Amino acid sequence: MEKNKTSEDSIKILNRRSFIIIIVGAILSFIVSLRLFSLQVINFNFYKKKSVENKLSIKLTPPLRGDIYDSKKNLLAGSSSLYEFVVFKNLSKDHFQEIKKLDSLIKLNLNFVEISKRLKNYNEYSGFSLSRASWEQIVKFEKNKFLFNSIKIIESKKRYYPYQNFSQIIGYMGQPTQSSELYSKGVFHLEKSYEKHLKGKPGKIFSEVNAKGKTIREISIEKSIKGNDLDLTLDLSLQNYAQSQLPTNKKGSIVVISVSDGSILSMNSNPTFDAQIFEDRENNKIRDLLNDDQKPLFNRAFSGFYPPGSVFKPISALVGLQRNLIDPQKEVFCKGHSSLGDRNYYCWKKKGHGKVNLKKAIKESCDVYFYELAKKINIDDIASLSSNLGLNKEYDIGLSNIGKGLVPSKKWKKAFLEESWYQGETLITCIGQGYNQTSPLQLATLYSAILNGGKYPIPKLDKNTPTRFTGKSLNNEHQKIIINSLNAVVQEPRGTAHKLSISNPEFVKIGGKTGTSQVIRIKESEREDDQYKSKEIEERFKDHSVFVGYAPYDKPKYIASVIIENSGSGSAVAAPIAHKILDFAFKNNV
């Protein structure tokens, strides 16, 4: 296809090709200009924003968590300083060698594989925390400081719990679980439920950073705001005293509340634990705690549910009075047992109480009197009065695993056991056994309801919550009869807890009711008998000892609800403890 052409023709071709190339060049320039227009004019705001985001670094500074105090401003949970070994990659190229050196100098048992993996992508200007530093470790480190260019000791804050007796109420803190959470947070009890109240607001340091994250200058600082403090109704001295009164080898619980406003003054459970070990990351202790079959994390005061035993009898009596089923003066003859159908229901006193009226029935805790009453009672009346007086309720006071318990009714049995109600079950329910399940805190509230005449203050832990009353008023006469009888339990001879006023006459005078919470039905006739032959029964099958009392008996101010597991009758174990605690509360005016 070649053909000859003159030199002049070829020059023309060259010039024509010039134009083509110039035009292509111009078109390319135009495309580039259009693109620049798109970037710099049309999308200017988008890129400007990106550029500002690029250089702005917002560093959050952790806020101080609010403190928790008892009712007298004693610190129960606060913040204390904590020291950590922190490595800064930018300070030395040999930072990893230094970490190994640190580990051999101070036995930190670091996981090098894990650390090197996490360090790899870590910003070189942000410190990476290796481990907590104890005082001995800090001293050792300071002596050899010249060896380490990239490792520093940095102070930060941790939660501090001065008294472990409060761990089961205050709870503890845990590590953040979501990426949106920056700091440790409350994960149990009040620390959890008051998280928003306590946590405060992180401070912000706005600074201009370069591409490596190094701060060039600080632009503005927004200071962190400390979380709100929390004042509790608890009393430090009472809580500590009550804990000391709990037998160390027994599981049990003591709750003390104020009659006038429902304030929980102390709430102990044994065994307990020390929330500090979570903050100090003492992993061995934490593991032991979680594996402990005594369940120290379980607060028996509000998570522990037991049949109330005889302390429930005032409810049965009140239903009898309200429904006109009994005349308080009318006597029933207790011959040691009562029969319903072909079955005998035994009184704890084998040989019987003889002639018994209502007051004597409560004072001496006669079961037969209540069996006879129960034969006329509709169980649903018991259930509805129980609910009115504070049982069968889950108090919303910020505690984890607070339960509702159980007050049986016909409807309940049909729904959950798919059986109809038997009259025999009413008999044992009326003396507080059977399906009944109440917590020590609920029992304290029940007595508060009785002492307050039906309308009772809802229990509270937060001192700043206003006192709220609930429930239905009781007939004044009925209330007087019951309180009279409860006073007689301790103050009059033959009362099941009369021993208290004899052995400690100098103590504040109290009223109350003993109870025995049955673990297993052994010999019915042996219940509540001081002669209880404990040695014959295996420890874990022994009944729980229950007592709910109030002081002073003529002008009640405090209620103490005590349960000691597997300890036998209420009068022998729980009642003396309750008496001491009420005396302590009264004398110290908590």
Add this chain to the structure above:
Amino acid sequence: MFREFKSIFNLNWIYVFILLIIFWIGEINLYSAAGGSLDPWASNQLIRFLFFLPMFFLVIMLEPKFIFNFAEIFLILVLIGLITTLIFGYTGMGATRWIRIAGFNLQVSEFSKIALVVFMAKYFHKLNAEKTIGLFKSILPLIVSVIFFILVAIQPDLGTAVIILALGLVVIFYAGIKLIYPLISIGIILSISPILWTFLKPYQQNRIQIFLNPDLDPLGRGYHIIQSKIAIGSGGLKGNGFLEGSQSSLDFLPEKETDFVFAIFSEQFGFTGSILLISLFFIMFLIPVLKTFKLTQVFNKIILFVLSFKIFFEFLINISMTIGILPVVGVALPFMSYGGSSLLSNLIICALLLNFMSINEKKRMFS
């Protein structure tokens, strides 16, 4: 070998003036890239410029005839240089691109562009004196271009290699190859590219995908281009002002003094400054090109047109990279990117252009 001294007064001073302006803008830009400091780039680049000036004037004073006669020698010298680079070269940043000559690191590939254009100009000049240009006659320059392309591409320096190949093709096109051949070539390349895609290794496909969408790998391969676009985009219409570019001063932009120097400029001087810069380079391109229309000698025309095009072409490729319309392959911005070899070779090109613009074609110069 040299022309008379008085011919220095016949230079195209407008072109010299534009060259100086662009170099001065480059200096200001390197000064701002260092956060308002002459050290380390601006001062070094100025020293190089002054150091290269004698060379610049030497080339201006060369007889065109001398250049014509020694075209093949230059080509062979450069070829030796490229092979030496591959064998004894100094390795930096994963590539062997430099050889050490008298204490300087020299990037031979930069000079191979000049030698190739000069060689091809002579080849087509001689061809034109006798015959026409078909495919067959274009094969030798094509082979030479491809050899250069391969020698540079395996350094590896794909950017420079592509420029070399493109310049070779532009010479062939400009010299008057029948239009049918380039059109067929483009057609073939376009139709087989989907097949080529399947032959690419996954990492190569990955690179192309990241070019098409840098957000696929924002902290890795896509980082450069994302940060560069942020710098340029945040410049806006008027720019952030001299020394006010945060992207550059805070080190968000990697290679800001070399391949991404335009982003530094554009962040500070905005769309207005960028358009002015494009205009300056376009005028700089056109001045020698206008001269070619008055010339009849093919050698002169090719030298003037293609070498002038080379500077403008590299300029366009470079800023297209920084604004994300071409993949990042590593092409310097003439007179503005920091680097000795690029500066020296572009100064030599300008010297050649000034030299050839002052030619008075009264007689047939070359035989």
